[in-house]
Amino acid sequence: MNYRIISKLLSVIVTTLAVAFLICLGMGQTFDTSVREDGVLDEWLICSAVAVALALICMLLGRGAGNKLLRKEALAVIGLGWILASVIGALPYYLILEEASVADSIFETASGLTTTGASVFSNLESIPTSLLFWRCLSQWIGGLGVVVFFVALLSSLGAGAKILFSNESSGHSTDIDSGRVQHGVLQIMYVYLGLSALCAVVFHLCGMNWFDALCHMFATVSTGGFSTYNSSVGAFQSPTIEWMVTLFMALGGTSFFVMLRMVKCDFRHVWRNTEFIAYLIIMGTFSILITLILLGEGVVGDFNEALRVSTFQAVSLMTSTGFSTADFQMWPNVVHTLLMMAMIVGGCSGSTGGGTKVVRVVVALKVARQQIERAFRTRVVRPMHMNGRILDKDDQENVINYIVLLAIVCLLSLPVLALLQHELSFEGCFSAMLACLFNVGPGFNEVGPTLNYSYFSEAAKIFLALLMIMGRLELYAVLVLFTPSLWKRFS
Amino acid sequence: MNYRIISKLLSVIVTTLAVAFLICLGMGQTFDTSVREDGVLDEWLICSAVAVALALICMLLGRGAGNKLLRKEALAVIGLGWILASVIGALPYYLILEEASVADSIFETASGLTTTGASVFSNLESIPTSLLFWRCLSQWIGGLGVVVFFVALLSSLGAGAKILFSNESSGHSTDIDSGRVQHGVLQIMYVYLGLSALCAVVFHLCGMNWFDALCHMFATVSTGGFSTYNSSVGAFQSPTIEWMVTLFMALGGTSFFVMLRMVKCDFRHVWRNTEFIAYLIIMGTFSILITLILLGEGVVGDFNEALRVSTFQAVSLMTSTGFSTADFQMWPNVVHTLLMMAMIVGGCSGSTGGGTKVVRVVVALKVARQQIERAFRTRVVRPMHMNGRILDKDDQENVINYIVLLAIVCLLSLPVLALLQHELSFEGCFSAMLACLFNVGPGFNEVGPTLNYSYFSEAAKIFLALLMIMGRLELYAVLVLFTPSLWKRFS
Numbered sequence A, B: 001m002n003y004r005i006i007s008k009l010l011s012v013i014v015t016t017l018a019v020a021f022l023i024c025l026g027m028g029q030t031f032d033t034s035v036r037e038d039g040v041l042d043e044w045l046i047c048s049a050v051a052v053a054l055a056l057i058c059m060l061l062g063r064g065a066g067n068k069l070l071r072k073e074a075l076a077v078i079g080l081g082w083i084l085a086s087v088i089g090a091l092p093y094y095l096i097l098e099e100a101s102v103a104d105s106i107f108e109t110a111s112g113l114t115t116t117g118a119s120v121f122s123n124l125e126s127i128p129t130s131l132l133f134w135r136c137l138s139q140w141i142g143g144l145g146v147v148v149f150f151v152a153l154l155s156s157l158g159a160g161a162k163i164l165f166s167n168e169s170s171g172h173s174t175d176i177d178s179g180r181v182q183h184g185v186l187q188i189m190y191v192y193l194g195l196s197a198l199c200a201v202v203f204h205l206c207g208m209n210w211f212d213a214l215c216h217m218f219a220t221v222s223t224g225g226f227s228t229y230n231s232s233v234g235a236f237q238s239p240t241i242e243w244m245v246t247l248f249m250a251l252g253g254t255s256f257f258v259m260l261r262m263v264k265c266d267f268r269h270v271w272r273n274t275e276f277i278a279y280l281i282i283m284g285t286f287s288i289l290i291t292l293i294l295l296g297e298g299v300v301g302d303f304n305e306a307l308r309v310s311t312f313q314a315v316s317l318m319t320s321t322g323f324s325t326a327d328f329q330m331w332p333n334v335v336h337t338l339l340m341m342a343m344i345v346g347g348c349s350g351s352t353g354g355g356t357k358v359v360r361v362v363v364a365l366k367v368a369r370q371q372i373e374r375a376f377r378t379r380v381v382r383p384m385h386m387n388g389r390i391l392d393k394d395d396q397e398n399v400i401n402y403i404v405l406l407a408i409v410c411l412l413s414l415p416v417l418a419l420l421q422h423e424l425s426f427e428g429c430f431s432a433m434l435a436c437l438f439n440v441g442p443g444f445n446e447v448g449p450t451l452n453y454s455y456f457s458e459a460a461k462i463f464l465a466l467l468m469i470m471g472r473l474e475l476y477a478v479l480v481l482f483t484p485s486l487w488k489r490f491s
């Protein structure tokens, strides 16, 4: 393990936070020049100073580190980076809000940086503007980080990413060279920035003021889900805004590779992308089913309204955004189950969405079908098609093993969370685990859309923050940190 | 597909039912010579006559069938056999009980034959003795069928069974010849019969009358869980009986191969059996955790009582028996979550227990560990040990694919059940799905230990009955029936 290069890379992350803190300070002054904002100037300066100091220490420790990065070091940087950022990013909450404990602050920051959007604060409208801005901005930074991380690193891990890349090349799924990866990262960043700009302008045109438009853009494009209002997007009372948010949430859950194709007007590839098509079909099915149930049970009388609120909620939870326009906890029980299934499926790989990821669900379904046929035809081997190409055996095994690992993490997290928070109902416990591990944010019952995680024990908050980071980094980058052999110097 | 041989084999199953019906008739007269029993004589004769007639038809259709059985036909016989038996076995309920609908009767029979033990009848104590006897006997027949099926057929499918067999041979995991399978089936049947006899005698010595001892033996050895009393094993109010039932439930969930080793006093192999050791450790952990929680939360004041009720419930749900001595629905929420985890783990492979099976959980954990290490050491390959031997790659893949298939079945069943039974809470829906698919019986909330499935819709009952059969036959034997290519004549 080369600790120098790890320090060096961590210093980049800490510097980013220092810059973000100064932006928040400035934004607070721009959008809200009240006494309240002037009162938190010192706190922001302290935060920035601490971050700069830490960045300098990391830089010093990382002096003379080469540029050669091993895979294990890359993984460690990502895992440690997100954890470190969640601790440093917690400073503003801790210093500015009196009611925020250390665990609260870390929970809220991890929630932002992992684009989970689960909150411990009940009254958002009493929080200083600059801190609200940091809360939303952290999601956008996290979303960008995830997309970059996914492109730059998961591509070489083969965890489903090869499928995306291989679409571009003609048959050789192993030809992922660093030059192409770097080129890919830049292109994807442009798409992210472009989508963000478009989203903010559209939100402003739909009637949000610039501050709200920016903050909600941060939360939508990154599928984070932090709003600046207690009643989330419902606060705007505007069908137009709701439909636009639905559209941009759906885009946030779409693979940025597919969006790159769209920008290039290469629609032939878009329609050949198995994951994207499956994503649209699953999202449509959930939306329609919920619309029919809400109409059938008389929860909503009007078809248009039923379609709007159902689509909004299905898209919001499936893309793991977690915005709400209605208290879906009050909807019939069957809708809870459907929404949890949508949360489990999740968004597309290579997007900011969470969940299992549509591509893995599709591969799992295909493997299951093959396995059933093999029960009576033991020798049958059929090539598995994905995006118009054949998915090789290794990729297939990686996807299946990832799913089993995810299932194990879910099933071990459940009793741990239950033990840390005794009185939690099963629905509350299950949906809190899903909401955090799958980066959705709100769940059901005790963690429903109108409630939050404020009354959780300190230990439960820290545990859930760890789950968010694990889920966001697709498990490995955090799990390897617990592997003793990672830390051996020469291996 | 050779339909003749399928008919021939189905006739064996139907004949078994006809004999069982006549035994029930006799037992009713032996244990209860009241007018009530005389009133149902005709019904039993009709049932037997129908079964005999059907058996004859099957025999006629199967005339001239050879002895050569293809794997696909074997699978089809098992799947169709369990479904057919659930329909024919439903006749007595339908004819004798006025309140029983067709769906009720099929649900109850499937529940018995799959050793699930989920019931639609609220007042058992009003049911004629002979029918109560059939209800319990059906579990014992089902349990025997599962053990035989597992030994005879899954062994050649490689779904984890090779691991058990390979322990006997010295390194060649492929040498499963039909002679050894036949020999194995007989030996396992002797163990099943021996365990049954021992269990019935012990229950009688502990204070049950012979009828109760027999019926509870049927339910315990097969991990079925149908009692003859509304308050299940709690009705006896006897700590001795509770501990003895706990012991025999634990044995019911133990691999019959391991028990065969025990009978042969070959304890060296028993302690080297990874699955058995893991089974004991997991069962012990759940029992102790629940004991501590019940004491800590003041639900039970006395340590001995807490240990007894906790161990009973943990063993009951983990082995998928489903007996209860207390209303565990009233226990703290954290216990619900723990008990559901125990249900998911399940018993040992090669036992009558349900669930995922301990061996698969162990393999999944080992694969997960390997997968984490592979995230930074892509080329590392470590041999996986199981029962002191190396588990080959194919077996490993089969286990992992089975788990993914099981996860898919669970996650697709949830919304289907929710749609069939709108008002079911998430905890009720999730635990009903688990309780049926994993052959446990009782669940939580709406399907808690003091409640039953009587108020479910007809469609939901049939769906759950199908889940029970799927779960009992480890999915494949039922799922292949829905594969069109199975039914092609030449393939």
Ligand SMILES: [K+]
Residues within 6 Å of the ligand: A115, A116, A117, A223, A224, A225, A320, A321, A322, A439, A440, A441
């Ligand atoms: K989110």
Ligand SMILES: [K+]
Residues within 6 Å of the ligand: B115, B116, B117, B223, B224, B225, B320, B321, B322, B439, B440, B441
């Ligand atoms: K059972």
